[in-house]
Amino acid sequence: MNATKEPAQEAANASVVAFLLLPFPWLKTFAIMLPIYLAFCVFRAGNGALIDSISLTVIDEEGGDFGRSRLFGSLGFLVMALGVASLADTFTDSVIPWALVVMQVLAAVASYALPTARRPVTSNYLKD
Secondary structure: OOOEEOHHHHHHHHHHHHHHHOOHHHOOOHHHHHHHHHHHHHHHOOHHHHHHHHHHHHHHHHOOOHHHHHHHHHHHHHHHHHHHHHHHHHOOOOHHHHHHHHHHHHHHHHHOOOOOOOEEOOOOHHHO
8 A cells, every 4th residue: 555644744733723722711601611622622632642653653763762752751741730830829820721722832833843754554453
């Protein structure tokens, strides 16, 4: 088969739904907030697996350590969570939705810089 799939492009396209969260800090009613957040979650759900797939492909081709890359991703999450918690303590809890929106938009923009790791499409994923 000549068909290939590009996980980086799929991740970038799915990340565009981060812009659904732009009105999030101004929403005051749960009935409006819930469908927007659910739509966001549906489209973002597979991005973790796509990013892991890209990481494994790049590490396989160029060398590296997957565990180390996961470690630094976890440390980055920890630093960000503590930073937002500190901001919420200093100001109010209203900074949390803003932090969510800013980080998701930055992730959407950054996803377009992911390497294009191509793998052939197979008809049976269990045989790979």
